[in-house]
Amino acid sequence: MIEIKNVSKWYGSFQVLTDCTTQVSKSEVVVVCGPSGSGKSTLIKCVNALEPFQQGSIVVDGIAVENPKTDLPKLRARVGMVFQNFELFPHMTITDNLAIAQIKVLGRGREEAVDKGLKLLDRVGLKNQAAKFPGQLSGGQQQRVAIARALAMDPICMLFDEPTSALDPEMINEVLDVMVQLAHEGMTMMCVTHEMGFARKVANRVIFMDRGAIVEDAAKEDFFGQPRSERAQTFLAKILNH
């Protein structure tokens, strides 16, 4: 589904990604972790071309992202993305947030789009918030709406960029619950997150990044059992020990 091959990226002379290679198969859940500044967010943003890269190739569902002829809006419409800061559109109601891209990008009728949006809103447990504005919702609620908004586009896969990092601790679980449910339903997911509980529960593979490179790319059991790299071991020891 997502094939990342030898991707390198520079900001000027500073290399942020070094020869990253991995893939996410259909219905697979891959968790990307690593210390801050290790390039995990940059890598995931390369997948739907929100960040350009200078070398290598990323193929999503058979379409090369770096090809200048690729219709990026069309490709992005099929790849759901959830951001650290939710990024709901603050000037629109929740209903409009859910419906607008369906209407303007997929060409659905307003009624159909609203209907679909509200169904998904119900699925993330926020049916009665439809008429509110994002600013009237808690962070956890906003993030759940953001997930529903991405799902409304019927994505072939979902990218999560630290979806719980901006949340108060008591709100993290409500978002993770939605993500776990999605994973169980067979959604293809690539998640940048530090939530190792989530990784243990649903991930098929865990990728560990450090200084722009993929240091470890292993099945979940292997990663939590015996990480091969020393860097991954110390990282795990730090975040799991308390």
Added chain:
Amino acid sequence: MSDFDFSVITQNWAFLAEGLRYTLQVTVTAMLGGILIGTLLALMRLSSIVPLQWFAAGYVNIFRSVPLVQVILAFYLIIPLVLQMITGKQIPIGAANSAYFTFTIFEAAYYSEIMRSGIQSIPKGQIAAGYALGFTYGQTMRFVVLPQAFRNMLPVLLTQTIILFQDVSLVYAIGATDFFGAADKITQRDLRPVEMYTTVAVVYFIICFTLSRLVKRLQSRIAIIR
């Protein structure tokens, strides 16, 4: 001149009203046109295409560096020449009509700076979210960035529009008759400056004050809830 005689107002009301209508028409035209062109200029200025950046920057810098009254005069003289060059015919457009064009073009420079800071005030994440949903650049601007920029900048856009409304009086330079010009002409003839200018000031005040109240209400209605 010991007594005030406000009959000078009532007697000339039709002439004054005609001037006021012209002032309001120029204001509304230049506001709508100026915001539209200004927004396009702001998008050019912020685009990654260098010639567009230069064009927008040049436009803004030129019009901000020249006094409005001089631009009014220059356009009044130049537009007929340009039109004649294009069409080969003499098209008399007149002072009153040339002002619509001049103010729109001139105000666009100021509105563009307002819209530019409005656009820049929108977090990058909002743009990324628009793209991630499959919006094109144009759709991201139309549905995500500009509506928020416009709401954020509403008070400043209003201030600029009030300045514009008052600046229309500068059309005296080309002999067009706006509200202030009408009052001025009557004063020259009837020699009742105190009554006339007081009335004019009060009317300007009422209109500007009402406008700012209306915008305040509009603002609270469309404000982004945070």
